[in-house]
Amino acid sequence: MLSQPAWGSSVPGVPLPEVPCLRCERRVVGLGWGDLCADCLRERRRRASRLARRISLPATLLMAAWVFLAMPRDPGLRVYGGIAVLATYVIVNRIVHHVAMEYLPL
Ligand SMILES: [Zn+2]
Numbered sequence: 609m610l611s612q613p614a615w616g617s618s619v620p621g622v623p624l625p626e627v628p629c630l631r632c633e634r635r636v637v638g639l640g641w642g643d644l645c646a647d648c649l650r651e652r653r654r655r656a657s658r659l660a661r662r663i664s665l666p667a668t669l670l671m672a673a674w675v676f677l678a679m680p681r682d683p684g685l686r687v688y689g690g691i692a693v694l695a696t697y698v699i700v701n702r703i704v705h706h707v708a709m710e711y712l713p714l
Contacts, residue, residue: 631714656708664701671696 626635629645636645644652675689 660704667700668697
């Protein structure tokens with residue numbers, strides 16, 4: 609069985625190392641190598657959320673237009689169309705946010 613490395617663990621008496629943030633290079637105690645500090649991570653999440661909103665709104669409008677134009681005028685089907693429009697917003701928003709968190713430049 610492999611043992612855990614000493615750094616980054618909570619071994620009593622061993623202080624956690626100060627690791628530089630990948631983006632701003634500010635040293636933070638307990639940060640993992642290659643990770644972002646809390647401020648940079650918050651900024652990245654904000655940028656990813658803004659991008660996700662900008663992409664998911666037009667996608668939702670396209671879906672709503674398709675539901676309005678292509679679906680029959682049956683009220684029962686309109687309910688499912690509304691659910692599909694709402695699901696489009698949520699799903700596209702989450703996917704774009706996740707991809708943006710992975711691939712946005714630092
Ligand atoms: Zn940082």
